[in-house]
Amino acid sequence: MTDEQLVLCAVQGDLNAFTDLVQRYERTLVNVVHAHVRNAKDAEDVIQETLIRVWKGIPQLREPQKFKSWLLQIAKNRCLDHFRKAAHLDQPVEDAHLAHLVNRHGQQFAIRHSRWDEIIAALAAVPTAERSAVQSFYLEGLTIKEIAARGDLPEGTVKRRLYAARHHLRESLERPHENKSGRKCDD
Known part of the structure; x- marks a missing residue:
């Protein structure tokens, strides 16, 4: 069935x-x-809030064929609301709670989340136009043609921005190489 159906x-x-x-x-x-x-628990809350809004608001959706865009816009608005809450403050995690998380979910969970923070930081350093293209392509799942139409841009410009962003991210996320002796070197 189509989205509209x-x-x-x-x-x-x-x-x-x-x-x-x-x-x-x-x-x-x-x-x-x-x-x-960034916080996994907060992200789960935002996703739940998004789905509740979508369920309640679906009767008012005027263009059913644009469900995906509508869903993602609601998600982005819920994210903004999350950060606007006056009571929302970053609270440090106590060592006991952190140990519980690592023990409960294993070391891979902690490693995966630390890498996620590196990726977010690297993405934040990408120039705005390129970052927008990467987010639209990889996170929203839009095609190059859809990104070009959304921004009223030639497809070649979108491709160039994606290339530049990927290059920037590769450089930012590249880990130092190790030589045969096991020592890290910068080159």
Whole structure:
């Protein structure tokens, strides 16, 4: 079924149609939220808030064929709301809680999340136009043609921006090479 057909069924209260829509764009939704909200627990909350808003608002969706864009815009707005909350303050994690997380989820969880922070920091250092292209392409799942249409740009410009952003990210995230003796070197 198309997005439009699933939306029309969901408007009539078909929970399975709504579930199919959400599953269709789940990975993109998670990527977009995690790109904005670094804390995994907060990101889960934002995703839940997004899905509640989508469920409640789907009857007002005027262009059902644009469900994906509408869903992602709601997600971005929920991310902004998350940071606007006056009570929202970054709180340090106590050692005991951190040890619990590492023990509960294993060392790979901690390593994966530390790498995620490196990626977010590297992405933040990419110039705005290139960063926007990378986020649209990799996190939102848009095609080069869709990104070009959204920004009223030639496709070649989008390709150049993606290339420049990838190059910048590769340089930022590259780890020092190790020589045969095991010592790290900068080259």
